[in-house]
Amino acid sequence: MNILLIGSGGREHALAWKIGASPLVDRLYCAPGNGGIEAIASCINLDVGNHGAVIDFCREHLIGLVVVGPEAPLVDGIADALSAENIPVFGPSAAAAQLEGSKGFTKDMCAKYGIPTAAYGRFTEPDSAKQYIAEHGVPTVVKADGLAAGKGVIIAHTLAEANNAIDMMFDGEFGDAGVEVVVEEFMVGEEASFFALADGTTTLALATAQDHKAVGEGDTGPNTGGMGAYSPAPVMTDSMITRVMTEIIEPTAAAMSDMSCTYKGVFFAGLMITETGPKLIEYNCRFGDPECQVLMMRMTSDIVPLLLAVADGTLSQQSVSWSENTALTVVLAAKGYPGAYSKGSKIENINDASSDENVEIFHAGTKREKSGIIAVGGRVLNVTAQAPSVGQAKNLAYAAVSKIEWPEGFCRSDIGWRAIDRD
Ligand code: AMP
Ligand code: GLY
Numbered sequence: 001m002n003i004l005l006i007g008s009g010g011r012e013h014a015l016a017w018k019i020g021a022s023p024l025v026d027r028l029y030c031a032p033g034n035g036g037i038e039a040i041a042s043c044i045n046l047d048v049g050n051h052g053a054v055i056d057f058c059r060e061h062l063i064g065l066v067v068v069g070p071e072a073p074l075v076d077g078i079a080d081a082l083s084a085e086n087i088p089v090f091g092p093s094a095a096a097a098q099l100e101g102s103k104g105f106t107k108d109m110c111a112k113y114g115i116p117t118a119a120y121g122r123f124t125e126p127d128s129a130k131q132y133i134a135e136h137g138v139p140t141v142v143k144a145d146g147l148a149a150g151k152g153v154i155i156a157h158t159l160a161e162a163n164n165a166i167d168m169m170f171d172g173e174f175g176d177a178g179v180e181v182v183v184e185e186f187m188v189g190e191e192a193s194f195f196a197l198a199d200g201t202t203t204l205a206l207a208t209a210q211d212h213k214a215v216g217e218g219d220t221g222p223n224t225g226g227m228g229a230y231s232p233a234p235v236m237t238d239s240m241i242t243r244v245m246t247e248i249i250e251p252t253a254a255a256m257s258d259m260s261c262t263y264k265g266v267f268f269a270g271l272m273i274t275e276t277g278p279k280l281i282e283y284n285c286r287f288g289d290p291e292c293q294v295l296m297m298r299m300t301s302d303i304v305p306l307l308l309a310v311a312d313g314t315l316s317q318q319s320v321s322w323s324e325n326t327a328l329t330v331v332l333a334a335k336g337y338p339g340a341y342s343k344g345s346k347i348e349n350i351n352d353a354s355s356d357e358n359v360e361i362f363h364a365g366t367k368r369e370k371s372g373i374i375a376v377g378g379r380v381l382n383v384t385a386q387a388p389s390v391g392q393a394k395n396l397a398y399a400a401v402s403k404i405e406w407p408e409g410f411c412r413s414d415i416g417w418r419a420i421d422r423d
Pocket of ligand 2: 211225226284287288289290291
């Protein structure tokens, strides 16, 4: 079978690596791909916003499955366009992708179907939002309703901070994403990410992960797309996973079907494990980046039958298995990220750094030129290792990091610290 993968990040390199290892795959194409994906797939120039062009490509190249990595094409309806042409696609419809595309939509669904989450209010103008905050107090969480590249969330510890956040959002700081604002109760607990597949009738638990969003050591400083992650998340015991499936994931799948926006794809649930149990922070409608890198490293099943089963509604016939190992990934980013950074610096010794069979280096913002690998993005490499414990996985990953020669890059030195402290 031929497969088309859409995206260009570390998540897509990890998916390409796992999909490409399947004996079911004849040719793997990736649009647009990156410097690492190029070594294992045919990278193509395709305007994924032009659904007609994507459909034409699929017909010409006998594509049997399209796998959509990022959220933007999903929210833009690429799965609807492909499904209408009977081209199997992994990823939800635009209506179902509202689960990520609109925080208000998801909060209303949780309220209607009794899915545990923080108490909230939805607002389209500042005065009523400020009144809600005055009544409910601080700390509180102010969120832009729409997609804001992970940056539209402000945790306010004082009334002044909360009111400033409201003004900033309604003043257009996050563009259209902030036309509507959600104000939430501040939840206390330990965070974890949970992944599950859904085909419209069946849900299948995948695995858990924990990420490090902040740019600085000890989880300080501005938030990024993610500076590292590990799987499994120690806070997610087997009984907690069962609770998350029965209290959050399965009711969500049923609610989405009840609301005529049946969900097919991967649920990426951001959870707060509170004293009273798991509560939903937010949903994403795609794999996490860099969480996907550690999930793919641990998955021992062939991923292609799982992705196909989601697309064609036969997930009840599938199961999935995982290595007992912990996988941990360290993100190497360009100096300056998540602020301004420069592009075009050369990275050397990647092959030597990934020579250990338990190390994989997934590329994100890289380009392959005649002279070698060039950095062209903010997050650039994901140095990923697996080992029997999180401490060993961390040591192996950082040993690989130390072999990479890239003076213009940096990474955090403490990925996994919370899990290691627990051990
Ligand atoms: P989100 O983009 O919704 O995942 O939010 C980004 C981060 O803000 C989360 O990973 C949490 O650390 C934090 N956060 C979001 N909502 C809440 C909440 N209601 N209570 C506490 N922390 C939250
Ligand atoms: N690492 C967080 C995300 O992919 O949204």
